[in-house]
Amino acid sequence: MEMKYTPVIGLNEYRRDQVAGREEILFNLITGARYIDQAHKHDFFTVILFESGAGIHNIDSIDYAISDREVHVLFPGQLHRWDLKSETVAYQLMIERRFFEEFSPYFRFSFTNYQNHPVIQLKEADYLMLLHEFTAIKNELQAADSLVDLIRARAAVIAAIISKQASEHFEEFKAYQSNPRLAKFNMLIDRYYKQERGVSFYAEKLGLTANYLNVLCKRALKVTANYLIQQRLLTESKRMLQNSSINIKEIAYELGFTDQAHFSRFFKSHSGFRPGEFREKR
Missing domain, CATH: 2.60.120.280 (Regulatory protein AraC)
Incomplete structure (x- = not known):
């Protein structure tokens, strides 16, 4: 291609x-x-x-x-x-x-x-x-x-x-403004999402339990903490596929996946498209 x-x-x-x-x-x-x-x-x-x-x-x-x-x-x-x-x-x-x-x-x-x-x-x-x-x-x-x-x-x-x-x-901004711990969680995701996918890692950084971090996310944003981590990864995946001429294997490694197949499964399950199909759509 x-x-x-x-x-x-x-x-x-x-x-x-x-x-x-x-x-x-x-x-x-x-x-x-x-x-x-x-x-x-x-x-x-x-x-x-x-x-x-x-x-x-x-x-x-x-x-x-x-x-x-x-x-x-x-x-x-x-x-x-x-x-x-x-x-x-x-x-x-x-x-x-x-x-x-x-x-x-x-x-x-x-x-x-x-x-x-x-x-x-x-x-x-x-x-x-x-x-x-x-x-x-x-x-x-x-x-x-x-x-x-x-x-x-x-x-x-x-x-x-x-x-x-x-x-x-935007409601998203209102939620983060009214809850500084969620705002910090969001910034921690930006910093670590390529290396850390587990909710427990972020909860520990925030001095919270994973369960309580999920409660905060569901209460303010109506989604789980894991959803926010996965969505950040998906957003960057889409941006790299749209904006970059590097191949999909290199994107997979850049985003912390062990191999291209793992990345392809993640992307397909969250977007409905294989990475190559999404790149062709742009």
Whole structure:
């Protein structure tokens, strides 16, 4: 089977078209129709604030209809393409990975939560708050004596606003916000899911019994702790199959499976497709 190549685009590819920028961060204005036919991924963090618009933004093979006053968040490695219509006006920040890590704690939830919910519809007041920070970053980037510390602080405010909006819009975020132990469990899954699949491992890290961790998950999220671990593994499996040209055997080992057959059984039982079938569908 012929592998489908997925381009990985770095920040330097966009420097020529920037409105304002420095090594760590670029600001771009998006106006009018834009079309990306071939899905690609970035090695940097991106946040896009839509003032107005229509069309489709496809993120990790899911279509999101674009509308006025939205914020879209893309983490490094996520696959995307879009078809923006003529009425589109949007503001884009593209942020180098190391600089992103300096303010990323202001994204208060697991990155996986944001990746699962990359588009947030905003009320006008919330949109204007974000627009103020975007504009302030642009102005600071255009200043002759721009201060990177001030830009970092503004970026942290943007992350905090997005986190607040996510917690108001999505039940998943509300559950984690109201239960810090579940939020920590989710972050531990992100850290260890490739090596550790047992609920007892995470329960011990949290100072809980496996049974009580299951009770917390069922009470707040209506699923078991094991389900959350398996879903994190499935999400990454899908992302690697969609985003990567490496072969399925290598993906299996990267995700901690003993062999390709074990990975194929896991993937088929949770998705209904064999890995090769899923890759062909994208």
